[in-house]
Structure formats: C-alpha cells, structure tokens
Amino acid sequence: MQRLARMEEKEGSLHVAMFPWLAMGHLLPFLRLSKLLAQKGHKISFISTPRNIERLPKLPSNLSSSITFVSFPLPPFPNLPPSSESSMDVPYINQQSLKSAFDLLKLPVTEFLRRSSPDWIIYDYASHWLPSIAMELGISKAFFSLFNASALCFMGPPSSLIEDFRSTPEDFTVVPLWIPFESKIVFRYHEVTRYVEKTEEDVTGVSDSVRFGYSISESDAVFVRSCPEFEPEWFGLLQDLYQKPIFPTGFLPPVSEDVDGEEEDATWVCIKEWLDKQRVNSVVYVSLGTEASLPQEELVELALGLEKSKVPFFWVLRNEETLILDGFEERVKGRGMVQVGWVPQVKILSHESVGGFLTHCGWNSVVEGLGFGRVPIFLPVLNEQGLNTRLLEGKGIGVEVPRNERDGSFDSDSVADSVRLAMVDGGGESKRANAKMMKGLFGNKDENIRYVDELVGYMRSKGSSH
Template sequence: MAATAKSLQIVMFPWLAFGHMIPYFELAKRIAQKGHRISFISTPRNIQRLPKIPPSLSSLMNFVSLTLPRQDNLPQDAEATNDLPIHKIPYLKIAYDNLQDSLAEYLQKSTPDWIIYDAMPYWLPPITAKLGIPSVFFSIFQAWTICYGGPSSSAMINGKDPRTKPQDFTVPPKWVSFDTRVAYRLYEAKKFFGHFEMNDSGVTDIVRVGTVMAGCDVIAVRSCMEIESEWIYLVGELHGKPVLPIGLLPPTAHDSRDANEDSTWLTISEWLGKRKRKTVIYVAFGSELNLSQNELTELALGLELSGLPFFWALRNRDETIVLPDGFEERVKGRGVVWTSWAPQLRILAHESVGAFLTHCGFSSITESLYFGHPLVLLPFSMDQGLIARVFAEKKAGIEIARNEEDGAYTRKSVAEALKLVIVEEEGRIYREKAKELGVLFADEELHDQYVHKFVEFLQNHRQVSDQ
C-alpha cells in the first residue's frame, strides 16, 4: 500500500523554543527525505536562526513565516524563549496564542493532509477539526514525562488529579503499574507543580497540554521501544489513541556550517588534541539555563577540586553571575571556560572526551550517548529530573548528589561524581553501559525505520479517510 500511496503535504507548527523547533526541524527533514512536502511554520526571526534547509530537500521543504503579534510586555524582537527571562515567557504564550487567526487562514488556503503541532496551542484542535485536517501532537518529551501528566480529560483538563501537593509527585503516579524509581525529587516537584498553576497567559501549562492531547488524532513521541516500551504503551492507555514513537532523532553529520565555525573548531580541537584519550569532561547546560551565583561557584570549584581536565561551554546570560576569584588562573592549562558558541557535536566526537556533565536536556543526552560517553547528571528544570532518573537507572551515568529540599549541590559532590565516572574502577559500569547504549543511539537504520513506520501510518490513515 505504501508503495502506491501519494505524497503527503504536512504542516509543522512547533512552540517558540529552540529545544522544540530543532527536533521538529529534524523530523521535518527526515519526513521530506521520504518524498513528502513539509511547510514549517514559525516567526521571521526564528526562521532566520534555524538551520538552513538542505539543498537536496529545498523542493520539498519550505518555511512559512507568520508575524508574531505585538504584545506590550514583550521586548522588541523577542520571538523565542531564549530571548526572554523566565517570568516573561507567559507573554510569549499570549503572542503565540494570537497567531491562531493567521494560522487558521493559512491552513484553510493550503489544505494540508496533516498538521503536526506542539503542546502549547490548546486552541488549535477545534480549528483543525472544523477544517477536516487530521492532526498529530508531536511530543519532544518522552513517554515517561507524558505519563506524569495523567489522563488528559480528568487529571489535566478538569482538575481531578488526585495529587494535590508537591510531595505527591516524588513517587510514581498510581496509574503506573510497573516497577520504576523514575519520580521527581522534592525540589523538582515544587517546580513541576507550577505547571498546574495559573500564569499571566491566562491558561495553565497542564491545561494546554491536556487539551492538545485530547484533541489530536495521533500522539507521536521522540523515543523508541528499546528505551521505554512500558511507558509508551501506558501513554496509549491513558489517552486512548495511537501512540507512535518516531525514534531518537540522533544527530546528523557534524560537518562545518561556515568559516567562523571552522576557525572556532580549530582553536578548540587544538586544545582537545593535547589531552589524553577519554580524560576530558565536557560541560554544557544548553542555551537557556541561567545558573545562580551559588550554583556556578560550586560547579566551578567542583571542577577544580576534581583535578580532571575539562572543557566548559558556559553560556550564562546574567552578567552579574561570575566565576570565583582566580578560578581561571588556577585551572589554566587543565581547563577551558568557553563563553561563546561551541560546536557540541564536534567536541563530543573528539577522542579526548571521556564524559559529559549535562543539564539532562534530551538532545544533549542523545548526542552524548550517540558517541558512547557516560553522563554526569545535573538536571534543573521541567522533564530533566525524570530523564536523569531514567539514565541513572540504566547505569549510563550518575547524578550529582543534592539536597532534597532545595536541590543545592556542593563542590565535593561535583568532584566525587566526576572522578567516579572518569577514572575510578567503581565507575567502570557507567562507562560500559554508556558504550552499550551508544550502539542503540547511533543505530541510524533503526531510527529511520521508526520515521518510515510513522509516515506509513500517516499515508494509510489519510487514504482511508479519503475513501
């Protein structure tokens, strides 16, 4: 049936965060490679900052630019979450919500076969239903995180969640019937509880997600059965609709993008090339996380205390938060603090790198395990705590010990975790398990098959509905 199925026209509409837009763009490329047309919708400035469409796919992929409506509380040119402090993000959600008329108009004119959308546009399911366009909710969050939200109709939308205080989130939910230690720590549960509370956008995050999941036809998850089959099945049970893993979207070839990247890489690779194989700790926390002064200080002094070589890609956007006095001088020759953009994939691919100290964003986890590096886990927000539990449970890495109440960690706990994973005999299990998982994460054929099955489902479903 798939061989004679027609080429699909698919619209993709991610939330305005690069941690969402990049996986959507990666999935778009993989669908286009199978001969289907993709219209990728975002705002003008985000489109400028996204990767370029590969020339081989330019006839099948295009960007559709929708102007973000003005919002009084948003700075000029703020079109993504990384343009804003966290307390301003609800205003970005208001502006995003105000895209609904221009999006509805575009959908009416373009009549796509499918729309693939994100967790925030709770207003979109009625529009797609009215226009007769089948829809996919593509979750960049894994099934274990989705399951924590509970059933969409009762727990997420109607406020009938039996969990009423942060402590209730420190154990697996009652609807999880299999054995697992994946749960929030108390300090994480307090933050997660905030998603149930009203914000300045006028709609809670949990209602947004629940309404999207209740209104879509299919749920797609950035995951695979080899990692979390029980959780994937549970999402289907909780929401009563097809759940399709689309694979891990492992990184594509890390070739250079421009001359500036090449000169940056030349400097970094020269430093890495002087270090012994598998000894360097790569440290990076994504582009949006701002550490507090105490968090930054303890992390820096922990790196120093470990005595190990490190490359720290530090992108703290708050200029009032500074490194400890004399730190860079004391670690000179052993450690580098790199404060501009760094080519993460190229660094991870270098043979001198031995472990990744990460905030546990799933893209970073995927990239690290793609190269078989063990993880030193230091989660900070949203789903990162659950991701840390999963990979600690799989023995692919170790979490830095923290205070249960407030999440504080010390230089000693940082240094101990680093030394364990990199040099100590006790840490061999993490090095071996990460290498084992690396085989799965780097299996391009396996992950391509997941995309293939996903597209085949979309084709078959569309054909049935057209008959």
C-alpha cells in the same frame, strides 16, 4: 523497478505542516523529522517566527525544494523584550508571556492552513488550540512529543492533565496511581518548587498541564521521540493511558549537515584546537541548557568542583551568566576551558577527546550525548529533567550530582566526586560501559529510518479528510 518505486512514492506523497514550540530544543527535532519525511518524497511546510527560522541550520540542497519555511512575526506582548522569539531569549520567569504571545499566532496559522490545505499538521504541546482548528479544516493532526514515554506517563492521561489536579509539590514526588508497576521515576521536592515561586508573578495564559492535555486528547495520533526498545513498559502504558495510536519516531539523532555552517567555523576551530590536545575520552563537556541559569553561588560551587575533580573539562556558559571567581580560569588553564555564548554542541560531543557530559538532562541533550556514547553526569534544573535523570539512573546510565532534597543546593565536593566517578574511578566502569552501549541505540540512524517508515505508512493510510 526503481523508477516504479519512485513513481509510487510520488503518488503517495503528503503535504505535512510542522509547528514546533519556540525553543531550539523543539525546533531542531521538528526540523530533523521534517528532513526525514522530505527524503521520502513528502512536501513540508515548517511554520515558525523569522528569527527562529534564521537560527536553523541551512537545508541541504537536495531538500531545499521539499521544505518550505513559513514565517509569521511573533506579536508583541507585555514582559517580553523586543526581538524575543525563543525560550532562550526570555528569562525563565517570563516563559508564560512567551506562550501567550505564541497563542496570538493562532489567526495567521489558521489562515495558512485554510489556504494551503495540508494533509497533516504535526504540532507541539504549546499549541493546545490547534487540533480543534485542524479538525474544522479536515486536516489530520498529530501531537509530536519531545518528552519520552516515561515522562508522558508520569504526567498522566489527558483528563487528569486538563483538570490540573496535582496542586502541591508533594503530589509530584510520589508515583501516580495510574502507574501499575514499580517505578522510581518521580520528581525531587526541589525540582518542583525551585522555579514555581519565580513564575507565580507571571501566570498569564494557560498552564502547561492544560496545554499538554488538549494537545494529546484532541490529536489523531501521538508521535514520541523515543523507542520501545529503550522503555518498553512505558510505551505499553502510554497506549493504555491515551487510547489512541502511539508511534515512536526513534531518537532522531543529529546528522552532520544539521550542525554545519560558516558562522560557527571560527568558534569551532578554536574549540577543536583545544580538544585536539586532550587525551581520548578524558574531557567532560559541561552545559546546562539555554533556558534556566544557576544562582551565582551554585555556579561557584560547580566551578570549584570541576577544579577539584582534576578532570579536563570544557564548560559553556550562557551569555548572561558570569562566573565571578577570582583566579579560577588561571588555575585551570590548559586543563579547563570556559566558553561564553553559543557553541556547536554536537561537534563537541562527537570529538574523540570527550568522554562525559555534565548536563541538565534535557531530552535533546541526552539524545545527543548518548548518541556518541558519552557518560552523563546529571544536574537537572527544570521541566521534566528530573524525570529523565531517574529513568537513566534506573538503567545504570550516568551519575547524579547529590543535592539537598528540599532546596536543591550542592557543594563542590559532590560535583568533584560525581565527575570523578563518571570519568575515571573504577566504581564508574559499568556506567561508562553502559553509556557506550547506548550509542548503538541512540545514535542508530538506520533504526531511526525504520520508525519513520512505519509512521509514514500510518499517515498515508489515514491521509486527510479533505
């Protein structure tokens, strides 16, 4: 019986090409989905640039023959420092240049698809030019959204994205006309304006709105990294807005092999030694992502707020960020640890002493934090992070650091109060309980497999038009 099942699986196996955007928060979920597909007997060609492929965790031996990494050098482009291949290598003001360099991969990717003739190409929002190429080559195509359903609904139907009709910051601070039910999922003024001015000098290429519009409109199906159990009304609306098959992938929670590696051992040993000395659920992990930096004055307020909170914390800073605050590390010694550079985030979040996560609320980090039941403290910085914050707050999950509506500034007291409310105060008990409940949804690997099974069933039925 088992042999028959294996034979059937082999006969129905697909060749799937994966093409994520050049950001670790996109590469890793694409790789996670690749592994789940490979476990089901499908062949994967994972396309990216050399340095990004090197950064990915090593494949488990049982999947190494099923997943092939296809490497294309990123063409040089003005404003990009040498060897910049990921959003984490490039200052935020130059992100559009990175997208323009990414667009120059069109020719080698087209040649690869023509040569290898996969059944499916699963692609990201940035490669708006890819679906039309896939159609010419007779390859089925799916847009894989690493944004949740509510954020996609706020962005709107493909036609409005392609027209890029929202032109003022105020347009983004109100509920769009196409949302037929009550919603508080909107941007704050500062979340829209703060980084716009910084990127205006670098308006090369195609806007994100247009990229999303074509990626969605020209796809055969849309895969979404979320599930209807978590945001039922938004999945229903998304179906109406897109008028095409929508498949949840589940949350794709990371698994242990995603984060193992010799190179991180020394860093992890040092961090684990410190975490082991802290009480269970007592530490707040602080990380604001790899793409945008806070201004120095806000870094100082964040530091002073963590100090004032009296709550143990582990704070990871980006390489180029420096915290100039006399005596800070000495004053928090033993209670607070500051680490500069890369850290194994999933391992830290999985440690029993960690109870909370002060986060920029990128969807990847939300999934990782809630997958371990850690209560989030929100400090959104850019992209759709403000929308994620409103979604979670509306469900009674987490605490947002209060900020000035216009300029986004905050002070140390608002940080301290938010951390204490989330971590220790009686008023935050329900927030902590709700976050723990989310572990059963966000960290549920079995449920995840069920969604991927349904998605594979669709992909097999559609096949490709070779």
